[in-house]
Amino acid sequence: MRLASLLGPELKQILKEDPDQVRALLEEIHPEDLADLIGELEPDEAAELLARMPAEDAAPIFERLEEDEQEEIAELMPPASVAQIASEMAPDDRADLFSVLPEAMGDAILRQLDRVDPEAADDVRQIEKWPSTSAGHLMTTAYVYVGPEVTVAAAIEAVRAHAENHKENVYNIYAIDPNDKLIGIASLRDLLLAKTYQPLADILRSNVISVKPDEDQEEVARKMAKYDLNVVPVVDENGLILGVITIDDIVDVLTLEQTEDVQRLGGIEPLDMPYFRTSFLSFIKKRGVWLFVLFFGEFFTQTALRHYDPVFEAIKGSAYYVPLLISAGGNSGSQSSTLIIRGMAVGEIKLSDWWRILVREAAMGLILGIGLAIVGFGRVLMYPEQHSDFAATVALTLIGIVMTGCTVGAMLPILLKRAGLDPATSSTPFIASLVDVLGIVIFVHIAKVVMSNVLAGAH
Amino acid sequence: MRLASLLGPELKQILKEDPDQVRALLEEIHPEDLADLIGELEPDEAAELLARMPAEDAAPIFERLEEDEQEEIAELMPPASVAQIASEMAPDDRADLFSVLPEAMGDAILRQLDRVDPEAADDVRQIEKWPSTSAGHLMTTAYVYVGPEVTVAAAIEAVRAHAENHKENVYNIYAIDPNDKLIGIASLRDLLLAKTYQPLADILRSNVISVKPDEDQEEVARKMAKYDLNVVPVVDENGLILGVITIDDIVDVLTLEQTEDVQRLGGIEPLDMPYFRTSFLSFIKKRGVWLFVLFFGEFFTQTALRHYDPVFEAIKGSAYYVPLLISAGGNSGSQSSTLIIRGMAVGEIKLSDWWRILVREAAMGLILGIGLAIVGFGRVLMYPEQHSDFAATVALTLIGIVMTGCTVGAMLPILLKRAGLDPATSSTPFIASLVDVLGIVIFVHIAKVVMSNVLAGAH
Numbered sequence: 001m002r003l004a005s006l007l008g009p010e011l012k013q014i015l016k017e018d019p020d021q022v023r024a025l026l027e028e029i030h031p032e033d034l035a036d037l038i039g040e041l042e043p044d045e046a047a048e049l050l051a052r053m054p055a056e057d058a059a060p061i062f063e064r065l066e067e068d069e070q071e072e073i074a075e076l077m078p079p080a081s082v083a084q085i086a087s088e089m090a091p092d093d094r095a096d097l098f099s100v101l102p103e104a105m106g107d108a109i110l111r112q113l114d115r116v117d118p119e120a121a122d123d124v125r126q127i128e129k130w131p132s133t134s135a136g137h138l139m140t141t142a143y144v145y146v147g148p149e150v151t152v153a154a155a156i157e158a159v160r161a162h163a164e165n166h167k168e169n170v171y172n173i174y175a176i177d178p179n180d181k182l183i184g185i186a187s188l189r190d191l192l193l194a195k196t197y198q199p200l201a202d203i204l205r206s207n208v209i210s211v212k213p214d215e216d217q218e219e220v221a222r223k224m225a226k227y228d229l230n231v232v233p234v235v236d237e238n239g240l241i242l243g244v245i246t247i248d249d250i251v252d253v254l255t256l257e258q259t260e261d262v263q264r265l266g267g268i269e270p271l272d273m274p275y276f277r278t279s280f281l282s283f284i285k286k287r288g289v290w291l292f293v294l295f296f297g298e299f300f301t302q303t304a305l306r307h308y309d310p311v312f313e314a315i316k317g318s319a320y321y322v323p324l325l326i327s328a329g330g331n332s333g334s335q336s337s338t339l340i341i342r343g344m345a346v347g348e349i350k351l352s353d354w355w356r357i358l359v360r361e362a363a364m365g366l367i368l369g370i371g372l373a374i375v376g377f378g379r380v381l382m383y384p385e386q387h388s389d390f391a392a393t394v395a396l397t398l399i400g401i402v403m404t405g406c407t408v409g410a411m412l413p414i415l416l417k418r419a420g421l422d423p424a425t426s427s428t429p430f431i432a433s434l435v436d437v438l439g440i441v442i443f444v445h446i447a448k449v450v451m452s453n454v455l456a457g458a459h
Numbered sequence: 460m461r462l463a464s465l466l467g468p469e470l471k472q473i474l475k476e477d478p479d480q481v482r483a484l485l486e487e488i489h490p491e492d493l494a495d496l497i498g499e500l501e502p503d504e505a506a507e508l509l510a511r512m513p514a515e516d517a518a519p520i521f522e523r524l525e526e527d528e529q530e531e532i533a534e535l536m537p538p539a540s541v542a543q544i545a546s547e548m549a550p551d552d553r554a555d556l557f558s559v560l561p562e563a564m565g566d567a568i569l570r571q572l573d574r575v576d577p578e579a580a581d582d583v584r585q586i587e588k589w590p591s592t593s594a595g596h597l598m599t600t601a602y603v604y605v606g607p608e609v610t611v612a613a614a615i616e617a618v619r620a621h622a623e624n625h626k627e628n629v630y631n632i633y634a635i636d637p638n639d640k641l642i643g644i645a646s647l648r649d650l651l652l653a654k655t656y657q658p659l660a661d662i663l664r665s666n667v668i669s670v671k672p673d674e675d676q677e678e679v680a681r682k683m684a685k686y687d688l689n690v691v692p693v694v695d696e697n698g699l700i701l702g703v704i705t706i707d708d709i710v711d712v713l714t715l716e717q718t719e720d721v722q723r724l725g726g727i728e729p730l731d732m733p734y735f736r737t738s739f740l741s742f743i744k745k746r747g748v749w750l751f752v753l754f755f756g757e758f759f760t761q762t763a764l765r766h767y768d769p770v771f772e773a774i775k776g777s778a779y780y781v782p783l784l785i786s787a788g789g790n791s792g793s794q795s796s797t798l799i800i801r802g803m804a805v806g807e808i809k810l811s812d813w814w815r816i817l818v819r820e821a822a823m824g825l826i827l828g829i830g831l832a833i834v835g836f837g838r839v840l841m842y843p844e845q846h847s848d849f850a851a852t853v854a855l856t857l858i859g860i861v862m863t864g865c866t867v868g869a870m871l872p873i874l875l876k877r878a879g880l881d882p883a884t885s886s887t888p889f890i891a892s893l894v895d896v897l898g899i900v901i902f903v904h905i906a907k908v909v910m911s912n913v914l915a916g917a918h
Contacts, residue, residue, distance in 0.1 A: 276812070288830060319771075372750065
C-alpha cells in the first residue's frame with residue numbers, strides 16, 4: 001500500500017511515456033507489487049497501460065489483479081488484447097479469468113484466443129468444465145511429462161524445455177504412457193541424484209498420491225497438507241493425468257474457505273470480496289437476510305413469554321432472569337457448534353462420531369451447568385425478596401439450558417452436514433436464537449414443578 | 460484411519476518379527492500413513508518399535524507423529540535412541556520436538572545429540588532461541604548455499620550434494636558472502652535454463668523477498684501467500700541468512716491459527732489438541748472460563764431490568780420484548796465484529812481504517828435497523844392490547860440497538876488490537892452480552908421519551 005502511494009504517480013508517468021519500461025520495472029519490482037500499483041489506477045488508465053505493454057509483460061501483472069479488477073479492466077480492453085495477454089498467462093490463472101468474465105465477453109475473448117493460441121483455448125475449456133470449487137478447476141495443465149522409457153538426461157532436458165516456456169518453478173516430472181496414463185513420478189531432487197545415463201524408470205516412484213478432478217478443493221488442501229506436498233497430480237478414474245495442483249493455489253483456497261466459514265459462523269452470507277471492496281448494498285443483502293431470519297426466529301421468545309404470562313406474573317421478578325438464563329444456553333451452544341464445525345472442517349470429526357460427541361457434550365453440559373447453577377443460586381439469594389425455591393428453579397434451569405445448548409449446538413452442524421448443507425450455517429447467532437426459545441420453555445416447566453405451591457393458581 | 464485399522468495388527472506382527480522390514484514398507488506406504496499406524500499402537504509398543512528400527516527409517520515416521528504422541532513415546536525410549544532419531548530428522552521438525560519435550564528430558568537428549576551430531580544440536584539451539592510463533596522458530600537450517608563467484612555447474616553440484624544428505628526437495632540456491640550475508644538467489648529453474656559454464660552471478664536475482672527472524676508466523680504466511688513463494692529466506696537485520704521457511708510448514712500454521720481464531724470467536728480458549736484428543740478436564744477449563752465471564756456479564760441484564768422495574772410494570776407485556784430486542788443487537792454486533800476480525804486477520808483492514816469503518820457500520824446499522832423496525836412495528840400492532848406508541852418504542856429501540864450493535868461490534872476488535880490483545884477475544888458471545896445490557900438501557904430510555912404519558916408516574 002505504501003509502495004503504491006509512493007510510486008503510483010511516478011509509475012503512471014513512466015508507463016505513459018514508455019510502456020517498454022515495464023520490462024525494466026519487472027526486474028526491480030515483484031509483479032505482485034506492480035499489480036497492486038495498477039489496481040490503484042482508474043480502470044480505463046489500467047486498461048490502456050496493459051493494452052500498450054507487450055503481452056508477455058502484461059500477463060504476470062494481469063493475472064495477479066483481484067478478480068473484480070480483472071473483470072473491470074478486461075471490459076475496457078479490445079478482446080484481441082485480452083486474448084493476447086491470456087495466452088501468456090499460467091493455465092490455471094487463465095481459466096480463472098474466464099470464470100470471472102461475463103459469459104458473452106468470455107466467449108468473445110475465447111474465440112480470439114482460438115486464433116492466437118488454440119492449445120491455450122482448449123486448456124480453458126478443459127478446466128472450465130469442472131465445478132468451480134473442484135480439483136479440476138484448480139489445476140494447471142502446465143506440467144512436465146515424458147515417456148517412461150527415456151533416460152534421466154532426457155528427462156532433465158524435458159524440464160529445461162518446459163522451463164523455457166513457463167514461468168513457474170518445476171518440482172516433479174510425470175512419466176505417462178501413450179494414453180496419458182500416469183505411470184510414475186520423479187522429483188527434480190531424484191533427477192539430480194541419479195546418473196544422467198540411467199533409465200528414468202529406475203528412479204520413478206509409483207505410489208503417487210493424487211486427487212480426482214471432481215474432488216472438493218478443501219479435500220485437496222487437506223491431502224496436500226497431510227502429506228506435505230507442493231504439487232499433486234489430478235488423475236481421473238482411468239488413471240489418466242489431467243493436470244497438477246500447486247501449493248500456492250491451495251494456500252489461497254485455505255484462506256478463502258476459512259473466510260467464508262468465519263463469516264457464516266458470524267451469521268453473514270459469505271462476501272465475495274474484501275470488506276472495503278464490498279458495496280454497501282451487497283452488505284445490506286448479505287447481513288440482512290440472516291438478521292431477518294434470526295429476528296423472525298426470536299419472535300418465538302416473545303410469543304413464549306406471553307404464553308407463559310401467568311407463570312411470570314405469579315413469580316415476581318422472574319421475567320428479569322430470562323436474558324441471563326437463555327444467554328447461558330446460547331453461549332454454551334455457540335461453543336459446542338464452533339468446536340464441531342471446525343473439527344469437521346479440518347477433518348478431525350466425522351459424521352459417524354455423532355454418538356460419542358453427543359455423550360461427551362451432554363456430560364460437559366452437565367458439569368458446566370452445575371458450575372453456573374451454583375453461582376446462579378447464590379445470585380438469586382442475594383435479593384432478600386427471593387426465596388430458595390426460586391433460587392433452586394434458576395439453578396436447575398441453568399443445568400437444563402446449558403445441557404440443551406451443548407447438545408443442540410453440537411448435533412445441529414452434524415445434522416446439517418448429513419443433509420448435505422454447510423455445517424457452518426448453524427452459526428453462533430442461529431444456535432443462540434434456537435436455544436433462547438428452548439430456554440424459556442425449560443425455565444417455565446422447571447418452575448412449575450419446583451414452585452408448584454406458588455403457581456397453584458397459574459396457567 | 461481405515462488403513463490403520465486394517466494394517467495395524469499385521470504391521471505390529473511384521474515389525475516385531477523383523478524391524479528391518481520397515482524399509483520395505485517405507486517404499487510402499489507414505490511415512491505419514493505409517494505415522495498414523497504407529498500413533499495407534501500403545502505408547503510402549505511404539506517406543507519399542509521405533510527404538511529397534513534403524514534411526515534413518517524411524518526419523519521420517521517419528522517427525523510426523525502428533526506432538527503429544529512424540530512426547531509420550533520419547534519418554535519411554537532411551538535418550539540416546541531419541542538423539543539418534545533426532546539427528547536424522549529435518550532441522551525444523553527436530554527443533555519442534557525439543558519445544559514439545561519437558562525441559563529436563565529435552566536437555567538430556569540434547570546432551571546425547573551433542574555427541575552424535577554436534578551440528579544438529581547447534582541447529583536446535585539456534586532455532587529454539589526464537590519465540591515459538593516467530594519466523595525464526597519455524598525455519599529450517601537445511602538450505603543450499605554457495606559463494607557468488609561459482610559457476611552454474613558448481614551450483615548444481617552443490618544442490619546435488621545437499622540432496623544426498625537431505626530428504627526434502629530443493630527449490631532455490633542462496634548465494635552468500637563469507638560472512639553469511641545473503642547476496643542473491645537462483646531457483647532450480649534458473650539453474651537449468653542457464654549454461655553450465657556461466658558464472659552464477661549472471662543469473663542471481665538480488666531483489667529477494669525475505670522475512671525477519673522475529674516476524675510473526677502469520678505475517679510470514681501472508682507474505683508467502685501474497686508472493687506465491689514456496690520458500691522464503693529468514694534474514695536478520697544485518698542481512699545474514701539464518702535459515703529458510705518452506706510452504707508446507709506455512710500450510711500447517713494457517714490451519715492452526717485459523718482454528719484458534721474460530722475457537723476464540725466461538726467463545727472458547729483455543730484448544731491445544733484436536734477435539735477427541737482434548738481431555739474432558741481441559742474442555743471444562745477452556746470453555747468454563749468464558750462461560751463464567753459471560754455469565755457474570757449477563758448479571759447486568761437482570762440488574763438493569765430490576766432497576767427499571769417501574770417502567771416494565773407500567774407498560775404491560777413490555778418485558779416480554781426484551782429478548783427479541785436485545786438479540787437483534789447481539790446478532791448485528793456479531794456480524795460486524797466477525798467482519799472486522801477476519802478483515803484484520805487477512806490484512807485487508809488496518810487500525811488506521813477505524814474511522815471509515817465506524818461511519819460505514821453506523822450507516823449499515825441505520826439501514827438494517829430501519830428494516831427490522833418496520834417488521835417489529837407491525838408485529839407489536841398484531842396484538843390488540845398494544846398501542847401504536849409502544850409499537851413506535853419498539854421500532855425506535857430496534858434502530859438504536861442495531862446501530863449500537865454494528866458500531867460496538869466493529870470498534871471493539873479494533874480497540875483490542877490497538878491495546879495489543881487478540882481481536883478475536885471480542886468473540887460473538889462477548890459482543891452479544893455487552894450489547895444485551897446496552898439494549899435494555901436503550902429500550903427503557905426510548906420508552907421514557909415516547910411513552911412519557913404512560914410513564915408519568917414511573918421511575
